[in-house]
Amino acid sequence: MKVDELKVYRGLIDNRTLMTLYSLFNKGIISEIIGIIKEGKESGIFLGKDKNGDKIAIKVYRTVASDFKKMWKYLIADNRFSKIRKDKTSIIYSWCLREFRNLSICFNNGVSCPKPIYAKNNVLLMSFIGDDNPAGRMIDTLVGKKEYDFIIKQIAKIAKSGIVHGDLSPYNILMHKKPVIIDFSHGTSIKSIFADEMLKKDIQNINSYFNKLGTSTVDTDRVYEKIITKVKK
Numbered sequence: 001m002k003v004d005e006l007k008v009y010r011g012l013i014d015n016r017t018l019m020t021l022y023s024l025f026n027k028g029i030i031s032e033i034i035g036i037i038k039e040g041k042e043s044g045i046f047l048g049k050d051k052n053g054d055k056i057a058i059k060v061y062r063t064v065a066s067d068f069k070k071m072w073k074y075l076i077a078d079n080r081f082s083k084i085r086k087d088k089t090s091i092i093y094s095w096c097l098r099e100f101r102n103l104s105i106c107f108n109n110g111v112s113c114p115k116p117i118y119a120k121n122n123v124l125l126m127s128f129i130g131d132d133n134p135a136g137r138m139i140d141t142l143v144g145k146k147e148y149d150f151i152i153k154q155i156a157k158i159a160k161s162g163i164v165h166g167d168l169s170p171y172n173i174l175m176h177k178k179p180v181i182i183d184f185s186h187g188t189s190i191k192s193i194f195a196d197e198m199l200k201k202d203i204q205n206i207n208s209y210f211n212k213l214g215t216s217t218v219d220t221d222r223v224y225e226k227i228i229t230k231v232k233k
């Protein structure tokens with residue numbers, strides 16, 4: 001697919017985004033865009049290839065139709081982004097950069113998540129999760145106690161890395177041999193005023209999903225306390 005052909009994804013790819021993608025091609029960071037994997041509310045994910053011909057996922061954040069006010073509120077509560085400007089461009093670029101930073105920290109601490117490759121403006125490159133096809137979401141897959149325990153461990157690892165995912169659900173977990181956590185854009189510093197509330201919600205979302213499946217779970221408050229005491233050590 002030629003970069004020009006991406007113009008069909010109006011509403012997702014504006015002229016500035018096209019320029020960003022061109023620059024990533026010119027730098028040799030992207031060698032090919034194969035097609036779209038999924039168009040979501042906040043972003044579109046494309047399948048591409050890096051300079052070695054390995055598959056990569058290209059996440060393009062929408063520069064329109066996002067709730068910028070809400071994003072700004074959460075960003076400035078994160079000490080890493082407390083000083084950002086309030087215009088839409090600054091907000092969306094910071095949102096993308098924050099996902100990149102969150103992924104970098106988590107990946108380096110051994111969390112099961114895509115490997116971040118590069119971030120520029122509203123475009124984030126990461127390793128592709130899947131084989132011939134993209135991995136399915138956990139919500140569409142059969143899972144049980146083994147996956148539950150694994151995910152709770154990941155939440156703890158993420159917290160130990162100083163981050164709270166903040167949007168954890170069976171929609172943001174892919175199944176590729178084991179659960180792989182994606183979509184770290186809401187991920188905030190554990191020091192954010194929203195961190196406690198978000199951590200509890202992440203645990204609660206996972207607990208209610210596995211409870212519905214009939215998997216035995218550990219009480220949300222207990223998991224929360226256990227994680228928090230370890231983080232404070």
Ligand SMILES: Nc1ncnc2c1ncn2[C@@H]1O[C@H](COP(=O)(O)OP(=O)(O)OP(=O)(O)O)[C@@H](O)[C@H]1O
Nearest residue numbers: 038040041042043045057114127128129134182183
């Ligand atoms: N690294 C990846 N490898 C393979 N597929 C991916 C990858 N990242 C995302 N996807 C696919 O793209 C979808 C959307 O990704 P993500 O959740 O990061 O974006 P989003 O803007 O929150 O989208 P949505 O509105 O659907 O939640 C995922 O559900 C998954 O199917």
Ligand SMILES: [Mg+2]
Nearest residue numbers: 040171172183
């Ligand atoms: Mg998502």
